Amino acid sequence: xxxxxxxxxxxxxxxxxxxxxxxxxxxxxxxxxxxxxxxxxxxxxxxxxxxxxxxxxxxxxxxxxxxxxxxxxxxxxxxxxxxxxxxxxxxxxxxxxxxxxxxxxxxxxxxxxxxxxxxxxxxxxxxxxxxxxxxxxxxxxxxxxxxxxxxxxxxxxxxxxxxxxxxxxxxxxxxxxxxxxxxxxxxxxxxxxxxxxxxx
Amino acid sequence: xxxxxxxxxxxxxxxxxxxxxxxxxxxxxxxxxxxxxxxxxxxxxxxxxxxxxxxxxxxxxxxxxxxxxxxxxxxxxxxxxxxxxxxxxxxxxxxxxxxxxxxxxxxxxxxxxxxxxxxxxxxxxxxxxxxxxxxxxxxxxxxxxxxxxxxxxxxxxxxxxxxxxxxxxxxxxxxxxxxxxxxxxxxxxxxxxxxxxxxxxxxxxxxxxxxxxxxxxxxxxxxxxxxxxxxxxxxxxxxxxxxxxxxxxxxxxxxxxxxxxxxxxxxxxxxxxxxxxxxxxxxxxxxxxxxxxxxxxxxxxxxxxxxxxxxxxxxxxxxxxxxxxxxxxxxxxxxxxxxx
Numbered sequence: 189x190x191x192x193x194x195x196x197x198x199x200x201x202x203x204x205x206x207x208x209x210x211x212x213x214x215x216x217x218x219x220x221x222x223x224x225x226x227x228x229x230x231x232x233x234x235x236x237x238x239x240x241x242x243x244x245x246x247x248x249x250x251x252x253x254x255x256x257x258x259x260x261x262x263x264x265x266x267x268x269x270x271x272x273x274x275x276x277x278x279x280x281x282x283x284x285x286x287x288x289x290x291x292x293x294x295x296x297x298x299x300x301x302x303x304x305x306x307x308x309x310x311x312x313x314x315x316x317x318x319x320x321x322x323x324x325x326x327x328x329x330x331x332x333x334x335x336x337x338x339x340x341x342x343x344x345x346x347x348x349x350x351x352x353x354x355x356x357x358x359x360x361x362x363x364x365x366x367x368x369x370x371x372x373x374x375x376x377x378x379x380x381x382x383x384x385x386x387x388x
Numbered sequence: 389x390x391x392x393x394x395x396x397x398x399x400x401x402x403x404x405x406x407x408x409x410x411x412x413x414x415x416x417x418x419x420x421x422x423x424x425x426x427x428x429x430x431x432x433x434x435x436x437x438x439x440x441x442x443x444x445x446x447x448x449x450x451x452x453x454x455x456x457x458x459x460x461x462x463x464x465x466x467x468x469x470x471x472x473x474x475x476x477x478x479x480x481x482x483x484x485x486x487x488x489x490x491x492x493x494x495x496x497x498x499x500x501x502x503x504x505x506x507x508x509x510x511x512x513x514x515x516x517x518x519x520x521x522x523x524x525x526x527x528x529x530x531x532x533x534x535x536x537x538x539x540x541x542x543x544x545x546x547x548x549x550x551x552x553x554x555x556x557x558x559x560x561x562x563x564x565x566x567x568x569x570x571x572x573x574x575x576x577x578x579x580x581x582x583x584x585x586x587x588x589x590x591x592x593x594x595x596x597x598x599x600x601x602x603x604x605x606x607x608x609x610x611x612x613x614x615x616x617x618x619x620x621x622x623x624x625x626x627x628x629x630x631x632x633x634x635x636x637x638x639x640x641x642x643x644x645x646x647x648x649x650x651x652x653x654x655x656x657x658x659x660x661x662x663x664x665x666x667x668x669x670x671x672x673x674x675x676x677x678x679x680x681x682x683x684x685x686x687x688x689x690x691x692x693x694x695x696x697x698x699x700x701x702x703x704x705x706x707x708x709x710x711x712x713x714x715x716x717x718x719x720x721x722x723x724x725x726x727x728x
Contacts, residue, residue: 191420192447200451217720226407234444303458322456328422347418353452
């Protein structure tokens with residue numbers, strides 16, 4: 189196997205990536221089960237990538253949650269330790285998976301703004317490559333020629349852009365560390381930034 | 389051979405949390421984009437065969453790359469004709485030195501885009517971009533001492549020239565406290581709507597699925613559909629202007645109380661007066677990832693009044709439950725309101 193088809197990549201981008209933050213948030217709450225969030229997420233993608241067809245999937249979000257759910261169960265069976273607590277935690281899976289939410293709607297409508305945000309957060313040299321390749325539609329070679337840099341540099345910068353995007357999807361627009369730029373000073377740790385002196 | 393990432397143009401991963409498999413799969417996704425040599429095909433085949441997680445991570449990285457297609461929707465102007473020359477003014481090391489929310493917000497909020505990104509409205513200098521995250525309120529002081537207060541999850545581009553001061557509200561809600569400068573008019577673009585002010589304060593909302601809206605707190609503004617100059621409406625303090633379809637503007641007087649209530653977010657609060665719990669829950673979802681779930685339509689239609697902390701949907705639910713005789717269930721990422 190050498191990667192997924194462009195169609196499948198586009199389907200994952202459209203239907204699964206936007207829900208990844210919610211999936212991870214749910215998986216993080218399963219820490220009592222000893223779940224490795226990254227592992228489950230990657231295996232979930234592997235399963236979705238390996239499906240023969242995704243046409244029949246009506247609710248990809250729900251499908252992804254269910255897939256992750258079954259992976260956790262598989263891990264638990266393997267580890268042979270299922271506490272009572274674990275079992276009751278898992279009952280939530282159904283509830284979490286089937287809830288279309290206001291945030292989902294909000295996430296959809298904000299998608300364009302999110303792309304702009306992610307692009308604006310990229311280091312300038314990475315951004316210019318991404319824009320030429322993805323927006324102007326130049327090939328990697330043409331991008332290299334245009335910028336007077338090696339194709340190897342183009343490739344690396346694209347991979348850096350992908351990493352930044354992956355990090356953004358992983359955190360779902362919430363505060364987190366960008367792998368390419370540590371934006372989060374201590375002052376950003378608070379969910380609120382109070383502006384009124386008298387409220388402090 | 390394991391290729392190294394360039395270190396001159398981007399700091400390497402600083403969050404210890406980045407997954408090593410992700411780093412590798414991002415590189416493979418970039419290579420797949422240019423096409424693999426025979427040797428690389430074999431190498432990738434071996435890598436993906438070695439671990440199911442490798443296959444998943446690669447699919448995920450390819451999906452991220454496919455996602456960038458959406459950048460095209462930002463319009464042809466989004467692509468810079470020349471390579472962006474603008475250095476990002478933000479360096480992580482400098483960020484750490486800044487303390488105090490306000491100074492930090494103002495100083496580090498700016499992210500320079502390349503030229504010609506938002507030329508729909510602007511020309512010349514590249515605009516400064518300011519964003520706020522979900523649940524965050526950000527204060528931005530501009531060079532003319534005008535102050536923008538960004539409500540949760542908003543995005544604005546600021547472009548000042550010698551002749552005029554321009555701001556585009558691309559998403560969200562912002563309060564503008566405009567410094568007086570007769571020589572340089574201040575205009576805000578929100579969708580197709582333009583708001584012009586000399587010195588005043590007002591709130592502009594531009595959220596998908598909702599008509600753009602201007603709420604004037606003080607002073608006087610002109611609101612106009614850019615394509616329809618005759619649509620111009622002059623609005624004074626305590627006025628709301630709503631953009632309707634057909635390039636029509638509706639002007640309505642509102643009470644000072646309403647203005648105060650609708651700008652309560654600046655203090656991190658949400659104020660409701662006679663709104664349904666359903667509407668209130670949707671409003672909270674703008675600020676927090678914890679959902680308020682109400683399955684019972686009768687409960688959802690119950691109206692409430694009060695002032696609440698915007699980032700505390702659970703506290704809100706407790707308060708509502710207390711006054712309406714409801715029960716609260718707290719779960720993973722949600723708070724449920726129900727009656728027995």
